[in-house]
Amino acid sequence: MVGVPAALHIGLVWIPATLTVILSFAEWDNLAPLSDIRDVGFRNYWFIFTVFEGDLFGALFNNFVLIIWLTVCSAVGMLFAYLLDKNIRGSRFYQSVYYFPVVLSLAVVGFIWKSTMFSRDRGLLNTLWPGGPIDFVGDGTKIFSFDLPFLDPALGLSKNFAALLVAMAWRHIGYIMVMYLAGLKAVDQALREAAAIDGCNEWQAFRRVIFPSLKPINVIVVVITAIEALRAYDIIAALNEPRGTDVMGTLVTKSLLGEGSGRVGFGSAYGVVMLLLCLGFIIWYVINHYRESEL
Amino acid sequence: MTNTSNRLQSLRDSSVSRRNFVIGSGAAAVGGAALLAACGDDETAPAATTTAAAPATTAAAETGVGTTTLGSNYSDANPKAALAAAVAATGVDTEINTIDHNTYQDNFNTYVQQPDDVMAWFAGYRMRAFASKGVVGDISDVWDNLDGMSGAFRSASSGLDGNQYFVPLYFYPWAVHYRKSLFADNGYDIPANWDEFKALCDTMEADGLIPLCAANDGRWPQMGMFDMLNLRINGYDFHVSLMGGREDWEDARVQNVFSTWEEILPYYQPDANGRTWQDAANNLGDKSAGMYLLGTFVVSNFDREAQADIIDDIDFFLFPEVNPEHGQDAIEAPIDGFMMAAEPANEAGAKALLTGLGSVEAIDAYLSVDPAVVAANSNADTSGYNALQRKSAEAVATASYIAQFLDRDTDPDFAANVVGVGIADFLATPGSIGTILADIEAKKQTFTFE
Incomplete structure (x- = not known):
């Protein structure tokens, strides 16, 4: 019974991943015949780490910012869940409001926000904003930045990226909130009562009793947050034109998809960098997971 | 994203007024979703097939070349109807496979390896890149039968080897x-x-x-x-x-x-x-x-x-x-037109269709349905042109050099x-x-x- 899914998984995930690694050492224009593929050694890597280093490190930095940002969002989601779990008035209403963005795909969120919220000429944000209009979609100038000696374009947070972060938070908070709500409902009421009888204040009860009992959820949330940040693509692809933010996901597709798809090796090299990042995280998770189950 | 033909074909995106969007976030979200659904419809209907009825009396039908397939990115309503009219005017029994233009162009590298007999495409580097790789067919003999195409259009349709790989339909300056x-x-x-x-x-x-x-x-x-x-x-x-x-x-x-x-x-x-x-x-x-x-x-x-x-x-x-x-x-003045597959299933039909599409009758039929562009064929009926079309034709005719566009020339x-x-x-x-x-x-x- 497990064999069929495993075979499918290997066929659909691991074989293509291996092929990506092979293609990253090749030059191919994505047109038949296959015999035209030329082995170019590490040239693609040489290019992306030297000539295109501004794109690559900029994207890596942005993925790093996303990890931190989504972690913050996860904490906010947990707070919302904790508050809503107290059965305050209108709890259902708030739940629906926060959860609503989750049922939309991030690409949809991106398109909605591009025209309704961020558009310089007709977006809601610029209608409400008292100052001059801001081009959230196209403004790649940095709000703050810092220079690294070995890297040419300064790293930093652009207006476009800040706008993206808001849109991602809008969805991620609701997502995490729902997971924690489910977890909190499962926390044994007796634990809370015991904590109250022992004279815990609210923070102590949360910190020492409730939060540790949520451990399975916490692990899942950490995994989801990290993976969302590393694989971020859809909303960024929808909102980063024409002068916005690149993450690893968009760099891969830029050379692999569309009419400019004549650089398969190039896109594959970006893909391999991304794969290595994800692998690092997966290995950490698997090791942790097995250690847990041995206990 | 650089697809130049988006300019012609994705036209009505901006008709949503600001007021529609500020009536509250819920409504705005629904509006956006509806917009997207509208886009989705376009994309998820990749093979809307229309068959252009071939008038029985025309020459090509008499020669009995059989059915030819035409891959088309003319997916918006007006250009789609216009192309069907142009194909009907050629008299070649043709099955048109219309694909959303973004999807078509983004997947063209894959599509061109197993294409229809004739494919809609663009002149310039974008055509030459495929011609020099041998994935599209040499149609120099079609050009022998084309009448009314100027030298500028011939060179815009030629590969690096000097042979022709493209039949122009229209352009816009x-x-x-x-x-x-x-x-x-x-x-x-x-x-x-x-x-x-x-x-x-x-x-x-x-x-x-x-x-x-x-x-x-x-x-x-x-x-x-x-x-x-x-x-x-x-x-x-x-x-x-x-x-x-x-x-x-x-x-x-x-x-x-x-x-x-x-x-x-x-x-x-x-x-x-x-x-x-x-x-x-x-x-x-x-x-x-x-x-x-x-x-x-x-x-x-x-x-x-x-x-x-x-x-x-x-x-x-x-x-x-x-x-x-x-x-x-x-x-x-970017030029849009057609290429032939390297190994078309119906070569005689494909060449008959291309000859037909390069003819005055085809472009006249096209322009009668969608008068937003200018005919490549200099014999085309310009009496129906509006002032802007007439001026466009004149501007291109008097220019010594016609460039395509940055993303079509490199x-x-x-x-x-x-x-x-x-x-x-x-x-x-x-x-x-x-x-x-x-x-x-x-x-x-x-x-x-x-």
Whole structure:
């Protein structure tokens, strides 16, 4: 019974991943015949780490910012869940409001926000904003930045990226909130009562009793947050034109998809960098997971 | 994203007013979802098949070449109907497989390996790249039977080996558009050279107008400005050589293009990068802006009935002379047409269809349904042309050189991911053009320009 899914998984995930690694050492224009593929050694890597280093490190930095940002969002989601779990008035209403963005795909969120919220000429944000209009979609100038000696374009947070972060938070908070709500409902009421009888204040009860009992959820949330940040693509692809933010996901597709798809090796090299990042995280998770189950 | 034919075909995106969007976030979200669903419909219907009825009396039907397949990216309603009419006029029994134009172009590399007999495509580098790789068929013998195609169209249809791989259907020129009534009311004259152009911009600014509409969403609209300035300052030969990867982007001639460009940036609509061409066109329409360099498809932003007065009021003039050595001798006029598969299932039918599509009858039929473009065939019936079409035809006929467009004249990856990014960066921070050009030149070295 497990064999069929495993075979499918290997066929659909691991074989293509291996092929990506092979293609990253090749030059191919994505047109038949296959015999035209030329082995170019590490040239693609040489290019992306030297000539295109501004794109690559900029994207890596942005993925790093996303990890931190989504972690913050996860904490906010947990707070919302904790508050809503107290059965305050209108709890259902708030739940629906926060959860609503989750049922939309991030690409949809991106398109909605591009025209309704961020558009310089007709977006809601610029209608409400008292100052001059801001081009959230196209403004790649940095709000703050810092220079690294070995890297040419300064790293930093652009207006476009800040706008993206808001849109991602809008969805991620609701997502995490729902997971924690489910977890909190499962926390044994007796634990809370015991904590109250022992004279815990609210923070102590949360910190020492409730939060540790949520451990399975916490692990899942950490995994989801990290993976969302590393694989971020859809909303960024929808909102980063024409002068916005690149993450690893968009760099891969830029050379692999569309009419400019004549650089398969190039896109594959970006893909391999991304794969290595994800692998690092997966290995950490698997090791942790097995250690847990041995206990 | 750099797909130039989006300009012609995705036209009505901007017709949603601001008011629709600020009536509350829930409603806005639903509105957006509906918009997206509308897009989705377009994309998830990849193979809407229409069969053009072949009149039984025509020559091709009599020769009995059988059914031919035609892959088409004419997915918007007007062009789709027009193409069906054009195909019907050829008399070749044809099955048209229409695919959403974005999907079609993004997947063309894969599609071209197992294509229909005949495929809709673009002239220039975009065609030559496939011709030199041998994935499309040589149709030089079709050209022997074509009548009314000028030498300029023949060379735009030729591969690097001198054979023909493409049959042009229509084109649309790029020029500076303006509203006649605005110019008449304010007493503006058409600028003939760069100084007059800048002086006009100054006057418009003093009159409280935005002198130049500016959009760059999708990263292609400002490629037009780069091309025009480069053609005017350095001439057509340099354009070809630069696009072919044979010139240094840090060359003084390229720097000159950008420093000249910088002179008119103060007259630009602010924040061009995030604006769609449709939004900018609305500013031309409501007379809040004076001039707009774009393809003639700009008129298709306006509703043919409700805004007919605006469409009738839009005129264009050729981009002014900058360097007297080159005058106004070059024009950008992207050409759309058809290629044949390398190994078509029905070669006789494919060639009959291509011959037919290159004929006067086909383009006449096309234009009778969708009069937004200009016929490539010089024998086409121009009596039905509106003023703008007539002027477009004349402008292209009198030009010594016809360029395609930046993303049609060079490696599409280089155009989209290197030059397009550089131009967008330049618009945001003109002062850093030195670094931008150095970056373009360094990245150019990684392309082969085969």
